[in-house]
Amino acid sequence: MTDKTLVIDGMALLFRHFYATSFRNQFMYNNKEIPTNGIQGMIRHTFKLVELTRPENLVVTWDMGRETIRNEWYEDYKANREAPPEEMIPQFDYVKEIIHDMGIYQLGIHGYEADDIIGTLADNYDDLLIVSGDRDLLQLLGGSNEIWLTKKGFTEYRHYTERAFKEEYAIxxxxxxxxxxxxxxxxxxxxxxxxxxxxxxxxxxxxxxxxxxxxxxxxxxxxxxxxxxxxxxxxxxxxxxxxKIITDVDFSHDEYLKHRRLTLDKGQIEEALIRHDLRITRKYMDTLNI
Known part of the structure; x- marks a missing residue:
């Protein structure tokens, strides 16, 4: 009997879906005049993964600001990255508010990246199914944990287990x-x-x-x-x-174990999507079997 936990790299999916639509200037402003293209893609992707993987638990992990402990070690860490487009900036905090309103557990610690949260989870728990676009996470493979790297759309991934990694890389x-x-x-x-x-x-x-x-x-x-x-x-x-991904981030494991259980309240989700005027996501939810 497994107790599978779907672990989503929230920022990876948010960026992925922002850029997938922004090149056509599809920013999907809601009735508060906030662009929601990255948010809606990220949320739809999350629920499609729930349909595909049928996890018992779900946690969305986040980077929490640009500066992390690595900038203390090396001040030029990620310094060469361009600032995000202005249409994306309000989506960073807004997506967390919406996901909270839908009743989905999230985990982010200031000073650390989502990779470090995921690394700490992978070091402490089995039966994780980690979804990201970040190949750096492959160093975490072991035991019964898997990593799915995004490839195309909501359904195509490169699937890695420890064995599959060793077969591909020979290390x-x-x-x-x-x-x-x-x-x-x-x-x-x-x-x-x-x-x-x-x-x-x-x-x-x-x-x-x-x-x-x-x-x-x-x-x-x-x-x-x-x-x-x-x-x-x-x-x-x-x-x-x-x-090297950090694997000993200090957070409450009791809180994690208490709140990670996935209990989809469709009424709560629908209410949140209406309140935040996420019309495309509302229509998409009707196509899913969850």
Whole structure:
């Protein structure tokens, strides 16, 4: 008997659906003159996942502001990202209000990313089905937990278990941190070792197992790779720290266990959708079998 928990990376879905419609300027203003295109896509996607996966529990996780503990470690973390479009800014807080009004449990901690909340859940609980667009989360795979990476629409995903990850990458999920440290992540503003991309990073970690072992055997590397690593050693060490998802975020596990249970009150959901004037989402709900 499983007790499956659907864990949704709320910000990943919000951004995904905002940009899926905003390029056509479909901002879907409600009667309060608030744009709702990202919100409506994110909510519809969430309920479609409920229909697809039939979870016993549901939690939506959130980033809580631009600054996190990683900016204390490295001030340029994500500094290269453009500010979100003005139509998206009011949707960040508004989506949380709407989801609360629908009776869905949410979890976000100031100073941490949604990845860290998810990492802490994955470190403490089994039977999680994590949905995101963020490949960094693959480092968390283990036991009975799964990760679905968004691919197309509301129904197409790349499905990962620990076994599927090992078959694709030929390393353990935890070793993906070492790969990310070597190759860096320009989207997050850290750069690993200049001149080492994913293909070379994977090859090195498959052979040496870890950054630590790679450095201990630095003289065995080719001159080109050795020189690159030695020249970027401080960047490599910081990149490893930034690439590793935090798994010990302090929050109330009693509260989580109490509130994660999914009890869909269709009347409450309908009332919230009417009150916030989410007409497209209301129509979509009629198509779902939940």
């Amino acid at each position: 353990a999920p935890s070793q993906f941190i070492d790969v990310k440290a070597l190759m860096g992540d320009t989207g997050d503003g850290y750069f690993g070792v200049k001149g080492i991309g994913e293909k070379t990073a994977l090859k090195l970690i498959r052979e040496y197992g870890s950054i630590e072992n790679l450095i201990q055997n630095i003289d065995a590397l080719s001159k080109g790779v050795r020189t690159k690593i030695l020249n970027d050693m401080s960047s490599l060490q910081m990149s490893y720290k930034l690439a």
